[in-house]
Amino acid sequence: MPPYRAPRGTRDLLPEVRAGLSRLESIARSLAARYGYREMEIPLFEQTSVFERGIGEATDVVEKELFRLAPRTEESEAWALRPEATAGVVRAYVQHGLHTWPQPVKLTVVGPMFRYDRPQAGRYRQFWQFDAEAIGDPGPAVDAEIVELGYRFYVEAGLEDVQVLLNSIGDGACRPAYLATLKTYFGRHDAQLPDLERRRLETNPLRLLDSKDPAMTALIAAAPKIFDHLCEACAAHFAAVRAHLDAMGVPYRLEPTLVRGLDYYTRTAFEYYRRGAEGQQQALGGGGRYDGLVELLGGRPTPGIGFALGLDRVLLWLDESGVAATSEPPPLAVVVGADPADTVARLRVASLLRAEGLSARSELAPRKLGRQLEAASKEHAHFAVIIGDELADGNVQLKDLDAGTQRLVPLADLARELARAAKSHHHG
Template sequence: MPPFRAPRGTRDLLPTERSAFRRLEAVAADLARRYGYREIETPMFEEAAVFERGVGAVTDVIEKELFRIAHRSDEGESWALRPEPTAGIVRAYIQHGMQTWPQPVKLTMTGPMFRYDRPQAGRYRQFWQFDIEAIGDPGPAIDAEIIELGRSFYRLAGLDEVEILLNSIGDAACRPAYIAALTAYYAPHADRLPAIERERLHKNPLRLLDSKDPAMAELNAGAPRITDQLCDACQAHFTAVRGHLAVLGIVYRLEPALVRGLDYYTRTAFEFYIPGRQGQQQALGGGGRYDGLAGLLGGRPTPGIGFGLGLDRIVLALQAKGALESSEAASVAVVVGADPADTATRLRVATDLRAAGIAARADLSRRKLGKQLESAAKERVHFVVIIGDELADGNVQLKDLDAGSQQLVPLADLARKLASGDKSHRHGVGESQGPAGRS
């Protein structure tokens, strides 16, 4: 056994898997650009207080999942690896005075997040998110646009079956009253509740609604619904969001039990998920409105809305569908040689090809020609350049491995020939895991 392994909950993205991520990132970047979002990059760690105040000190994400890093000279402060992107981006919005930019400020970021929870398939301590934030627009039209953006991303990624859950969780004006009503509803039954539900009653009453305990089903059915108790402003906002979604033809399911786990959410809450899958995590991404966040972080009250979509879970879902199959040659051409010892000429020819813009690698082994061809064939390269005695007349053999044909080509024409016969531009979102199989 190797003495060192990737830390628990982390993993190496091997080249084939990394290329699937790369393509998702490219889809995300292009889509965000088309909607007018500009890329931002915030640090992977922040003062822990950014998350404690932004995300909420009593949430699971902070209480038990935050990766803390002590300062070198520990003076009671600590940094923390970002568990989600929004708090850091809003911190940057405030720090750089983005309220003086044209509003809303539309930002996107894709990168790793960190949560110290117990790993499972699709749940990692380091995971990747595609994030979108529109700060400074109270909605409701932008809410619908962002949900539509998320749906477009999944479609482009190859997951047409992704469904949307929608809810409104009110705001500071109506949520406290609703929580009080909910607590009052369950309180008389408190002693008969399962232990975990009793704890929720105190700690996070909204969670009672989506209990997985069948014994709770009857009680939950009669519970008050937040969407029936929204204040007028939240109700009007929610109605307008739904109206805009209808115009866009977005199909979604109202889910009154949808509660976002972070404190900063207000009003619109949504989630993208894949129905009917066992194991792994069905939630592929989620987001919502956070009109109170900027204030919590010391800025002027500023509305905002955004989402974070988990790339790891998308790749997992694509793998489960067998949708990552496709082949891609590592290079357009491999330069091999009849003289096993003459690596210098092969290197020189390959170097000239690259300078001309052709993807080419030289076989720098000292193996005989047959072995060099064998390797090239296993790589599924399309063209092989064979260096041999013909070089004395300025010629090389250009072999098309797919067709099995071969022609004598002047070295001077080689790059042009390869450029015209380029077969490298055919790929999907991913590729197979290589000859050995899966990761």
């Protein structure tokens, strides 16, 4: 009915929701900083080929979910809104020669991502992610550290029941052979395969393992496990990652069917789920190692690992669990006036308090005093400063709205009195 609405799959974050998101963002930033990840920004859009090369032409993200921007002229390059942060961060790593920094380079990006997908609860066309990347360290210890960092984020956000799913998808040395084994196995059962799965057998056999089709359940259960087909180096790497996680006490579950949707992943792959909702379509977050990506985007061969955690889904779950979103603190004082028309006096006094660093709002609508106080009460202000005839003698009334008491205070002392009162308020 309104003539304009937020575009499909996007939403306005009204102050209460924005406050909840801000809280998650600051948890993410402070946590990342403690682990040595430094925050950076990358553009909201890139040359389309950064995503096509980096994420993979054949992935759903690029094939059908990329938010492409219409070129402005015939000559302009093709751009797309970022569907995730990793490709852009790695592009920046290569562009700015970050291989000359002490390795690994640990970076974090917090912000909105865009995917042209069909919206649903917890699935939006503009959504927020906490992304972390460690580039330049091949070792398993950093894998375990970043998995633990993600897990830690959920704990600090207030979600207790997060399950870590862990897998290794091998590397260039062992994956081809495993894929061949898979193809042979599923090929033998060709007749039982649903059409979609038969097609995938050619394009991306790994994905068959991820199928939710009931017809596939038994086949998947009996399928050859990647664990048994890892090359020696990958197996050792995977074992070391698990040993580190065990030592840190991070609970995880091995999930041989966990396959990540993006082409660049190697070895370690992990996802975070709400316990009891594993295997459902809505992961809270996920990540993995991408030892070939830097080279793919024009850098020298450099290992890397990272994750992306979906903040909207955390917010959604927190809301469902009835965890109260911390709202912004109410103003300390509201300045009201006996003369509804005298907005000058109210504004002047409020401004004076703000200049002293205090949180003060003035009631500017020309309403009578009672209504002004009512509005102050409704926003839970602690104090009201009442301006009236006593201003002629340089005084105002300072009213404690919680206690219901008030006293005459010289305007010159008001800021100091309020600051002191605020302090005792917080401690009592």
